[in-house]
Amino acid sequence: MRSRIHTLTFLVLLAAWSAAWGVERFPPPEFTETGHQLPQDQYPRPAAAVTQYVDVVVLFVSLVLATFLALKLRSRNWVFALMIACLVYFGFWRQGCVCPIGAIQNITVAFFDGAYSVPLPVLAFFLLPLVFTLFFGRSFCAAVCPLGAIQDVVVVYPVRVPAWLSHALRLLAYAYLGGAVVFAATGAAFLICRYDPFVGFFRLSGSLGMLLFGGAMLALGLFVGRPYCRFLCPYGVVLAWLSRASSRRVTITPEQCVRCRLCEDACPFGAIQKPVEPPTPAERAAGRRRLAWLLGLLPLLVIVGFAAGGALGTPFSKLHIIVKTAERVRAEEMGEVAGTTDESDAFRESGVPGEELYATARLLRARFALGGQLFGAWVGLVVGGMLIYLSVRRRREDYEADRGTCLACGRCYDYCPVELRRRKAEPKSQIPDSR
């Protein structure tokens, strides 16, 4: 026993000695007696690149199919079937990564970080749904996105969210988009991936917080249709704007709306707009005045946001590991805190001088200060823009799916008597029976 401890002591001394001299402590043996062969080193290769390109092809085909099923075939059942297929493929089989929502961050990093090069499949994942939405509306949301699909299957008892509340909540998605871009551009974090509510379900594993958040979203989704899509999804913000400019999109009725009001409660996502009477001259004048006020308010909101956003820079920057480490190291060196953390230990082990770390941290701080200001200005712009959007009264004759927020799921078709008549008039068509 004692000899063992002696051996150990000897080894420690030997180690200290050899570390100091930088030699191999124990030369690898030759195995002259047995001629022992070293086992082969195993380095399994990543999955073949082709799988990612297969994903891109599947995405493209799904988008074509979703557009065809929602706009041409006008069948909720087929859209639902495709949605389930995509949930299984992109969600549970490919485990939800990489997705177009998260790709926002890769694209942002590609613009801001010269060292990063964006993989081609990721770029395709980001762009394909954008292009489709620009021409055909949000068929991606309807049937392709696995995050949308997992929420869509739990829509059981949708309640109507009051318009003021849903408009206010939609601002969250804009803020989330702004935040995600700021954090990706500064290299601090991929917020969208970190707080993805459903990827834990797709992988069938995840941190407790992630699973609780996802579970809460699904529980809420029983009563509030697709809460993530409507109030949080940052990609949905972009898609909604592209969808507003789209040349084709979901129309509730195939022909002339008869204003029967049957579709009024058809949409679980609150995307059906009622007809709006033309304003009286007095209302028109009041509306003009209000619009003028709000247009004047908009730059003010942007400026206030910009100024207030500066205060966000410092707290935001604490999420960046280098800033966090620099603060910790400095605090330790000033004797403000006792003990060390993994970060400060790792930094000291690296042998980099403290000044270098502080300089990098200062640079990042400055970047975050600008990022915070731009984020504040963005929030100001979005709030002002939303007020203007709500104050403008558009004349509408028919019941229409909102160009931006309609998710093209096709539920409303089955409610429209004109649509049902059309289906009867086309007995030879392949349209399946609706529920």
Place this chain on the structure above:
Amino acid sequence: MQEEKGGIPRREFFRAGLRGVALAAIAGGGGYLVTRRIAARQVWQLDPEKCTQCGKCATNCVLKPSAVKCVHAFAMCGYCELCTGYFEPEPNELTTAAENQLCPVAAIRRTYVEDPYFEYEIDEALCIGCGKCVEGCRAFGNGSLFLQVRHDRCLNCNECAIAAACPADAFRRVPAERAYLYRPGYSPVRGKS
């Protein structure tokens, strides 16, 4: 849909303009990224020279157990009888009894080769990537044990959860063709499999 005098054509015109602008932006942005720098494929890997064996690889991976495993570079190994990667700092005996082992999950197999040499192999099915053996081997041995992301397991998340938690900033994206970062002066050995 009713054709309104003035109103709807004007809106349609506005939309067409917006569509054109959006399409130009998408094409321009996409084109810029394509011409600038495009990677075929990237995967996550950790630099063993930066790694401090803090243990977060074992706890922060979205996979349980982690996709990070200990890798053994046999050509660097001294085949020591008293392996400080295998044994506790003060082992009772130099035997394979669990009480003597450093590895919390007994993922290292120790086999006798010839006097006084022993071979140490990692059972990846058991290894949790905690890095305790790596720390031991680096402190007193040749440093032939090191942690690596194993690409037969890694899901290649868009934001690697371990990279986000790594205190040493040791994780980075590497080209998929060169998916491993070895210790300096070492290249993989082709021996008996």
